[in-house]
Amino acid sequence: EVQLVESGGGLVQPGRSLRLSCAASGFTFRDYAMNWVRQVPGKGLEWVSAITWNGGSVGYADSVMGRFTVSRDNAKSSLYLQMNSLRPEDTALYYCAREISFGSAWHLDSWGQGTLVTVSS
Amino acid sequence: EIVLTQSPGTLSLSPGERATLSCRASQSVSSSYLAWYQQKPGQAPRVLIYGASSRATGIPDRFSGSGSGTDFTLTISRLEPEDFAVYYCQQLRTFGQGTKVEIK
Numbered sequence: 001e002v003q004l005v006e007s008g009g010g011l012v013q014p015g016r017s018l019r020l021s022c023a024a025s026g027f028t029f030r031d032y033a034m035n036w037v038r039q040v041p042g043k044g045l046e047w048v049s050a051i052t053w054n055g056g057s058v059g060y061a062d063s064v065m066g067r068f069t070v071s072r073d074n075a076k077s078s079l080y081l082q083m084n085s086l087r088p089e090d091t092a093l094y095y096c097a098r099e100i101s102f103g104s105a106w107h108l109d110s111w112g113q114g115t116l117v118t119v120s121s
Numbered sequence: 122e123i124v125l126t127q128s129p130g131t132l133s134l135s136p137g138e139r140a141t142l143s144c145r146a147s148q149s150v151s152s153s154y155l156a157w158y159q160q161k162p163g164q165a166p167r168v169l170i171y172g173a174s175s176r177a178t179g180i181p182d183r184f185s186g187s188g189s190g191t192d193f194t195l196t197i198s199r200l201e202p203e204d205f206a207v208y209y210c211q212q213l214r215t216f217g218q219g220t221k222v223e224i225k
Contacts, residue, residue, distance in 0.1 A: 044218045
């Protein structure tokens with residue numbers, strides 16, 4: 001069974017940093033690109049970042065470009081999101097999600113339960 | 122930058138009725154990268170449809186997707202009580218704002 005478990009969220013002051021982790025199990029982690037998606041409670045979904053299977057290519061939403069860094073450790077089956085210079089508008093539930101990307105089958109097929117980040121003084 | 126606009130914002134229907142949800146892209150997009158998700162309160166999103174019209178594993182056949190270019194549709198043929206939720210379309214790195222399907 002595919003499992004994705006996020007951790008590392010919490011309350012942080014504006015301008016500070018936080019590192020999120022996503023522990024993967026039940027599949028061969030190194031075979032898949034991974035994504036981070038966030039959701040302000042009660043609001044819609046916002047794509048944040050993605051990383052290819054080997055970390056060779058990454059992408060970011062304009063709203064986090066230059067402040068967030070995505071990385072992965074395939075040996076540990078783990079995905080990370082380093083968040084610097086945090087702003088109140090970064091407050092959200094952060095999900096990691098596995099990407100399926102072959103042929104006409106692109107989608108995010110497995111999601112964790114999310115970790116809540118609250119940016120407030 | 123592609124913008125996905127979902128309509129209506131809220132759909133009020135009764136169990137057994139048909140639901141038709143729209144997702145319109147600001148420019149033509151590849152159907153290969155168009156997916157639909159369902160999200161219930163307190164839960165992570167779940168993929169329903171990918172490639173605009175292919176049902177994900179385990180998704181009942183009352184859910185169907187169609188469309189191409191800029192206009193895509195998710196149809197729920199007969200609403201079951203468990204289908205009342207929020208639905209999002211996604212095209213690669215962009216999500217629509219969601220359509221809430223609520224009990225009338």
